[in-house]
Amino acid sequence: MPRRAKNTRRRARGARRPQRYKDVLHSQGGHRGHAFRCAGCRLEVSVDAPGTTHRNHCPTCLVSLHVDRRVPGDRAADCRARMEALCMSVRPDGEWMIIHRCVSCGELSANRIAGDDNPLALVRLALKPLRDPGIAQRTRLAP
Amino acid sequence: MSTTSRTLSSTPSTALHSAFSCAWCGRTASAVADDGTQRHHCPSCLQSPHVPDPADGGSGDCRGRMSPIAVAVPRTGDWMVIHRCARCDGLTSSPTRADDNQLVLMRLAVRPLAQPPFPLEAFGDL
Numbered sequence: 001m002p003r004r005a006k007n008t009r010r011r012a013r014g015a016r017r018p019q020r021y022k023d024v025l026h027s028q029g030g031h032r033g034h035a036f037r038c039a040g041c042r043l044e045v046s047v048d049a050p051g052t053t054h055r056n057h058c059p060t061c062l063v064s065l066h067v068d069r070r071v072p073g074d075r076a077a078d079c080r081a082r083m084e085a086l087c088m089s090v091r092p093d094g095e096w097m098i099i100h101r102c103v104s105c106g107e108l109s110a111n112r113i114a115g116d117d118n119p120l121a122l123v124r125l126a127l128k129p130l131r132d133p134g135i136a137q138r139t140r141l142a143p
Numbered sequence: 144m145s146t147t148s149r150t151l152s153s154t155p156s157t158a159l160h161s162a163f164s165c166a167w168c169g170r171t172a173s174a175v176a177d178d179g180t181q182r183h184h185c186p187s188c189l190q191s192p193h194v195p196d197p198a199d200g201g202s203g204d205c206r207g208r209m210s211p212i213a214v215a216v217p218r219t220g221d222w223m224v225i226h227r228c229a230r231c232d233g234l235t236s237s238p239t240r241a242d243d244n245q246l247v248l249m250r251l252a253v254r255p256l257a258q259p260p261f262p263l264e265a266f267g268d269l
């Protein structure tokens with residue numbers, strides 16, 4: 001799936017949320033075999049994610065694990081429960097962000113999409129509000 | 144980062160009769176919506192001051208501007224608004240009310256599709 005060339009704008013603005021520095025495990029290429037089993041779909045997932053410093057959700061089903069507390073990648077939370085993709089948000093620079101919610105403690109987190117995330121899963125998530133049967137009522141714009 | 148946003152008035156006993164003035168758009172609204180439920184955000188601009196719940200480890204007095212960044216559709220119940228604090232980046236979710244500005248909600252709902260990271264033409268039917 002070709003991606004739109006929005007990278008320059010994205011870089012210029014920078015991330016609003018602090019991101020942990022990319023660590024040597026990913027950059028040196030020596031740990032390419034690192035993988036984890038997804039808590040949602042049980043598929044084996046490589047930790048290397050194109051376009052991001054660390055993978056924080058499954059590229060197939062978008063499920064994540066509650067391991068970060070404040071900064072993405074800090075791995076400071078001890079909850080470890082499954083985080084489900086709740087909805088899609090858009091940063092001011094146009095980048096799509098998945099809002100995850102922990103099924104155990106309710107914590108929310110916003111995570112950048114990765115280059116190899118399943119586009120169909122992303123679009124389905126983005127479409128969720130528009131598929132709500134109650135939407136007709138909302139668009140009846142009575143004063 | 145708290146996950147539940149607190150209501151706009153802190154004491155439930157007085158909330159029924161109190162009104163608040165939105166710090167951002169200036170709208171004056173009742174702290175309780177027409178259906179008798181507490182508001183969590185301004186019905187016009189959907190923004191609110193950030194009052195982190197101390198139970199969630201929050202300081203309780205951030206007061207940063209919480210702007211709506213997304214709508215979520217629970218399996219049951221009404222739409223939720225996801226807010227992000229401009230000051231501390233905390234995220235909250237809060238229920239919408241019947242008299243919330245539907246145009247602003249719809250704008251939030253369609254925004255991802257209006258700014259897709261890849262061409263949507265490839266998706267015939269979903």
Ligand SMILES: [Zn+2]
Binds near residue numbers: 041043
């Ligand atoms: Zn998965």
Ligand SMILES: [Zn+2]
Binds near residue numbers: 079104106
């Ligand atoms: Zn959790």
Ligand SMILES: [Zn+2]
Binds near residue numbers: 166167169185186190
């Ligand atoms: Zn307002």
Ligand SMILES: [Zn+2]
Binds near residue numbers: 206207228229233
């Ligand atoms: Zn705040």
